[in-house]
Every structure is written in structure tokens, then in C-alpha cells.
Amino acid sequence: MADQSTHAAATAQSDKDYWSANVRIILISLVVWALVSFGFGILLRPMLSGISVGGTDLGFWFAQQGSILVFLLLIFNYAWRMNKLDAQYGVEEE
Helix, strand or coil: CHHHHHHHHHHHHHHHHHHHHHHHHHHHHHHHHHHHHHHHHHHCHHHHCCCEECCEEHHHHHHHHHHHHHHHHHHHHHHHHHHHHHHHHCCCCC
16 A cells, blocks of 8 residues: 555656646747747847848848747747657657
8 A cells, every 4th residue: 555655656746747847848938939029029129120131120030030930940849848758757649
């Protein structure tokens, strides 16, 4: 009976660690998203207007195309990191 309670406690701690790591990945992704979309695309746009990228200023580029590319990278990064995390905790899909 003591083995079951020890195993249950270890499983509960493992679940807590898994979700803590998952939330950390999500929060980092949200910070990058906010920095790119709001920071570079809106707040810092006047500072970036002197830098030319593809015939337009860098602030406009971040607001239009750059943010979309960063969002795609965030999606692929999240999927890759979660696959690694799932494998680490033994909950990967087949």
C-alpha cells in the first residue's frame, strides 16, 4: 500500500513539473508575440522607420509581414518544444 502512495506522489509531482514547463513555454511564446506585434509593429515603429527592408521601413515590415513570419516560427517552435517535453515525461503521441 505504501508503494502505491509513493508512486501516486511521484506521478503528481511529475504532472506538476510537466504543466509548469508547458506554461513556461507558453509564456515565453506570448512575450515574443507581444514584443513583435505590439513592440516592433506599433510602439517602436517610429524608431524603426529609418531602416529600409524590401523597399519599405522596418516598422511597417514588422507590422505587416514580419509578425506573420514570427507567428509561424512560434507555432513550429511550440510544437517542437512540446514534442521534446512530451518525450521527456513519457506522454508522447505515436
